[in-house]
Amino acid sequence: MSQSLEIGIAVVLILAILVLIFRIQALVSVMRGSYRKRAGLSNKVNAILFVVFALVGFGTFFWFSFGTEYHLPVSSSEHGIHTDFMFWLTMAILVIAFVITHIFMISFIYKYQFDENRKAYFYPENHKLEFVWTIIPAIVMVVLVYYGYRTWNDIFKMAPADRMEIEVMGQQFNWLVRYPGADGKLGSHSYKKISPDNQFGLILEDQTGWDDFAPREIHIPKGKPVLLRIRARDVLHSVYLPHFRVKMDAVPGMPTTFWFTPIQTTAEKREELGNPNFNFELACAELCGRGHFSMRYILVVDEPENYKKWVAEQKAWAEVNREYVVKTIKPEYKDKLPEIKVATPDAPTVAPADTTTPKATALNIK
Numbered sequence: 001m002s003q004s005l006e007i008g009i010a011v012v013l014i015l016a017i018l019v020l021i022f023r024i025q026a027l028v029s030v031m032r033g034s035y036r037k038r039a040g041l042s043n044k045v046n047a048i049l050f051v052v053f054a055l056v057g058f059g060t061f062f063w064f065s066f067g068t069e070y071h072l073p074v075s076s077s078e079h080g081i082h083t084d085f086m087f088w089l090t091m092a093i094l095v096i097a098f099v100i101t102h103i104f105m106i107s108f109i110y111k112y113q114f115d116e117n118r119k120a121y122f123y124p125e126n127h128k129l130e131f132v133w134t135i136i137p138a139i140v141m142v143v144l145v146y147y148g149y150r151t152w153n154d155i156f157k158m159a160p161a162d163r164m165e166i167e168v169m170g171q172q173f174n175w176l177v178r179y180p181g182a183d184g185k186l187g188s189h190s191y192k193k194i195s196p197d198n199q200f201g202l203i204l205e206d207q208t209g210w211d212d213f214a215p216r217e218i219h220i221p222k223g224k225p226v227l228l229r230i231r232a233r234d235v236l237h238s239v240y241l242p243h244f245r246v247k248m249d250a251v252p253g254m255p256t257t258f259w260f261t262p263i264q265t266t267a268e269k270r271e272e273l274g275n276p277n278f279n280f281e282l283a284c285a286e287l288c289g290r291g292h293f294s295m296r297y298i299l300v301v302d303e304p305e306n307y308k309k310w311v312a313e314q315k316a317w318a319e320v321n322r323e324y325v326v327k328t329i330k331p332e333y334k335d336k337l338p339e340i341k342v343a344t345p346d347a348p349t350v351a352p353a354d355t356t357t358p359k360a361t362a363l364n365i366k
């Protein structure tokens with residue numbers, strides 16, 4: 001017999017015995033004549049059980065909220081510190097209100113359990129009391145909403161001019177990431193150009209895309225604002241970088257953006273967590289289909305000089321796929337192709353005339 005079956009039978013037996021005891025107790029009260037009372041022993045039992053359940057619930061809540069490790073690690077991005085503070089401030093206010101109201105609720109239910117000798121006091125309204133419990137939550141709410149609004153605006157204001165940009169594209173079922181290369185400009189793309197050879201749907205004739213590169217891992221330098229240009233190829237996905245408190249949907253046909261500044265390198269985080277195998281990761285936070293779970297992409301935060309070294313090692317997408325590019329590009333562009341370069345780390349990371357609003361190039365291509 002399996003262990004779970006044995007446990008199941010034991011639970012059923014215990015329940016049956018409890019029901020039996022309760023029935024016997026009811027019969028005994030009939031014999032004694034106490035059944036004539038309007039509330040028997042069960043009234044007291046229920047009052048006590050309510051307190052027991054409430055205390056167990058309280059204990060479980062506090063244990064789970066504060067006694068376990070199920071929290072995000074300390075934020076590795078600048079804005080994450082503010083969102084974390086907001087979260088814990090809201091949590092503190094809610095927990096205080098929760099504890100006070102529940103202490104009253106539990107103790108009153110026990111104290112004012114049915115008593116034959118007590119008549120309920122008729123107390124229909126108290127304007128002063130209602131005023132107080134409306135005004136105080138309203139003020140707290142206004143403060144929280146205002147503070148949240150300020151934080152939201154800080155996070156979604158224009159990305160600073162010295163930012164770098166990365167394109168993140170979701171597809172069933174992986175992420176594709178593209179860097180703008182030495183010119184700081186991402187080449188334009190069109191969904192009509194997407195093929196097994198051209199997964200980004202790059203418009204090959206656009207020379208700003210010739211130095212774009214598509215690495216297997218995301219690398220970003222510590223302290224540098226990073227703007228993600230997010231799109232999806234098929235269904236909804238969601239860019240989720242939990243350690244950086246970044247989350248933004250990837251929507252087909254509607255480019256989105258999110259910028260953040262990493263303040264901790266991968267090496268520093270490994271040291272902080274005491275885990276030499278730790279890696280930041282990009283996950284998909286939208287249930288996008290069967291292979292959703294496999295949408296994991298490693299993100300590495302480097303010291304700026306290591307980042308430069310890494311960029312210098314990258315090969316342009318057009319270089320890696322040169323055969324396809326030469327075969328597919330319009331003939332008049334072919335003789336320009338030798339200009340395809342490998343990314344250089346010293347060039348600007350973002351084009352000077354660019355804005356934060358995503359260019360809807362994908363939609364404008366004839």
Ligand SMILES: [Cu+2]
Pocket residue numbers: 170171236237238284285286287288292295
């Ligand atoms: Cu997904």
